[in-house]
Amino acid sequence: xxxxxxxxxxxxxHGGVRLSGERARHLTAVLHVVPGQLVRLGQLDGPHGVGTxxxxxxxxxxxxxxxxxxxPPRPQVDLLLALPRPKVLRRLWSQIxxxxxxxxxxxxxxxxxxxxxxxxxxxxxTYHPLLVEGLQQARDTRLPVVSVHRRFRPLVxxxxxxxxxxxxxxxxxxxxxxxxxxxxxxxxxxxxxxxxGPEGGWSEFELDLLARHGFSRVGMGARPLRSDTATIALxxxxxxxxxxxxxxx
Amino acid sequence: xxxxxxxxxxxxxHGGVRLSGERARHLTAVLHVVPGQLVRLGQLDGPHGVGTxxxxxxxxxxxxxxxxxxxPPRPQVDLLLALPRPKVLRRLWSQIxxxxxxxxxxxxxxxxxxxxxxxxxxxxxTYHPLLVEGLQQARDTRLPVVSVHRRFRPLVxxxxxxxxxxxxxxxxxxxxxxxxxxxxxxxxxxxxxxxxGPEGGWSEFELDLLARHGFSRVGMGARPLRSDTATIALxxxxxxxxxxxxxxx
Numbered sequence: 001x002x003x004x005x006x007x008x009x010x011x012x013x014h015g016g017v018r019l020s021g022e023r024a025r026h027l028t029a030v031l032h033v034v035p036g037q038l039v040r041l042g043q044l045d046g047p048h049g050v051g052t053x054x055x056x057x058x059x060x061x062x063x064x065x066x067x068x069x070x071x072p073p074r075p076q077v078d079l080l081l082a083l084p085r086p087k088v089l090r091r092l093w094s095q096i097x098x099x100x101x102x103x104x105x106x107x108x109x110x111x112x113x114x115x116x117x118x119x120x121x122x123x124x125x126t127y128h129p130l131l132v133e134g135l136q137q138a139r140d141t142r143l144p145v146v147s148v149h150r151r152f153r154p155l156v157x158x159x160x161x162x163x164x165x166x167x168x169x170x171x172x173x174x175x176x177x178x179x180x181x182x183x184x185x186x187x188x189x190x191x192x193x194x195x196x197g198p199e200g201g202w203s204e205f206e207l208d209l210l211a212r213h214g215f216s217r218v219g220m221g222a223r224p225l226r227s228d229t230a231t232i233a234l235x236x237x238x239x240x241x242x243x244x245x246x247x248x249x
Numbered sequence: 250x251x252x253x254x255x256x257x258x259x260x261x262x263h264g265g266v267r268l269s270g271e272r273a274r275h276l277t278a279v280l281h282v283v284p285g286q287l288v289r290l291g292q293l294d295g296p297h298g299v300g301t302x303x304x305x306x307x308x309x310x311x312x313x314x315x316x317x318x319x320x321p322p323r324p325q326v327d328l329l330l331a332l333p334r335p336k337v338l339r340r341l342w343s344q345i346x347x348x349x350x351x352x353x354x355x356x357x358x359x360x361x362x363x364x365x366x367x368x369x370x371x372x373x374x375t376y377h378p379l380l381v382e383g384l385q386q387a388r389d390t391r392l393p394v395v396s397v398h399r400r401f402r403p404l405v406x407x408x409x410x411x412x413x414x415x416x417x418x419x420x421x422x423x424x425x426x427x428x429x430x431x432x433x434x435x436x437x438x439x440x441x442x443x444x445x446g447p448e449g450g451w452s453e454f455e456l457d458l459l460a461r462h463g464f465s466r467v468g469m470g471a472r473p474l475r476s477d478t479a480t481i482a483l484x485x486x487x488x489x490x491x492x493x494x495x496x497x498x
Contacts, residue, residue, distance in 0.1 A: 002473050091340070095478045100470075138472035179493045181430050220485065221349075221492055223387035224251050229344045232478060233485035236469065240486055243470055244428045 001026050003040045003139040004051070005132055006065075011043070017051065017063045024061045027053075039063065042141035044132070047071050074142045075100035076191050077238050078164055082109040082198035083148075084227040086119035092228045093127045096144060097134025099235045102191070103145045105163060108152050110203040122148055152206060156213050160193075167191030169215040172234045174201060176219030180234060183218045184241030192238050196231050250275050252289045252388040253300070254381055255314075260292070264314045266300065273310045276302075288312060291390035293381070296320050323391045324349035325440050326487050327413055331358040331447035332397075333476040335368035341477045342376045345393060346383025348484045351440070352394045354412060357401050359452040371397055401455060405462050409442075416440030418464040421483045423450060425468030429483060432467045433490030441487050445480045 041049040051063035149155040290298040300312035398404040
């Protein structure tokens with residue numbers, strides 16, 4: 001935990017917070033905080049801040065908070081992900097939030113099994129804490145927005161225009177010869193929507209539909225990867241590509 | 250499973266193989282093979298090949314194999330990894346093999362806990378099947394070589410000259426402003442040794458020692474990542490960097 005995230009309602013009118021549970025335990029048992037010590041804070045979807053420990057009261061920690069003015073921007077990358085197996089998605093939530101995603105658009109696809117949509121791991125009560133865990137790891141405050149779409153074609157044909165109105169659209173495809181890094185050369189400013197397929201890949205119909213709606217294919221060499229490995233790898237490549245395009249180095 | 254990997258001793262003198270257990274189950278229950286069907290094969294640390302199903306005998310599958318002449322090269326990237334928590338390393342083995350690593354050099358570091366070295370997940374009987382699983386996912390035959398080093402300083406000062414005699418040495422560091430992709434621009438030919446630190450990062454002493462032994466720092470933006478996420482992300486960036494440097498696109 002590299003940041004303690006608070007829900008806005010947890011902060012009282014005078015900037016005081018009483019932490020209990022896992023976050024307090026982390027501060028006392030792992031960081032061994034004492035009164036006077038400073039702790040990195042964030043408000044969920046709000047600003048970063050600093051908390052001064054005012055007291056350790058049994059299992060609780062009391063903090064006095066100061067907040068920055070600006071709220072950090074949302075990550076520049078959105079993810080269109082064919083719904084992975086529940087076990088894989090469970091592992092992936094925190095890593096998606098840690099790598100930085102603005103909107104997670106989960107979709108059906110020909111090679112997605114129907115029963116994946118009934119999994120607990122698609123319920124906010126399950127994934128919200130996992131997303132928060134990833135944000136606290138990566139020192140971000142911006143919670144990814146999640147939406148779930150059971151029909152691929154209406155999603156791509158109708159809904160994407162609203163969900164992702166402007167920016168670069170990329171689809172990862174094993175064996176594709178254009179690298180993800182190259183696809184973004186000189187393209188620092190735009191948002192990127194990255195589509196990652198299911199185990200076994202997108203179908204030809206799906207690839208066609210994506211191509212007709214502005215998605216360029218990008219790859220990562222010839223090795224087919226598991227859905228979670230591919231997601232982490234491609235998100236890293238997109239972020240690195242945007243970073244290189246924006247920076248002086 | 251995108252490839253069935255065989256140990257060389259499993260193939261008889263006439264190119265015949267009798268598969269049982271998990272690999273046979275995958276062929277019958279997932280791929281529903283019938284006699285005459287072709288199956289992608291590989292020999293561990295040997296060539297790729299093709300197997301023709303000659304019979305399905307109860308739970309066993311019999312194949313007639315034909316092998317390519319050439320053995321694929323080892324992946325161009327080696328990994329110097331501060332030993333992660335056992336639970337994290339268990340998840341990471343197959344992903345390391347899938348992404349492509351020639352030599353996995355596991356090391357102690359100031360922020361590695363001693364008891365990690367006693368974990369089952371460091372025993373070949375545990376990690377060998379996980380590495381094979383990753384190779385079968387990524388259609389590779391070259392098993393990563395694994396070595397475990399309990400002392401960081403002698404490893405870097407003495408052993409690395411033999412373990413990694415020539416090539417680029419990079420160390421991933423959160424917040425470093427030079428991107429991994431940029432570090433490899435125009436450098437397609439060389440091998441790369443990528444060092445990834447523990448949760449909490451390398452110590453100043455360790456970073457100094459690595460710098461004095463030829464490691465350049467590279468980063469991935471400001472977000473601190475969990476050790477397994479960082480490993481997958483940095484390996485992807487190094488492979489993509491080598492690929493871009495080697496290719497026409």
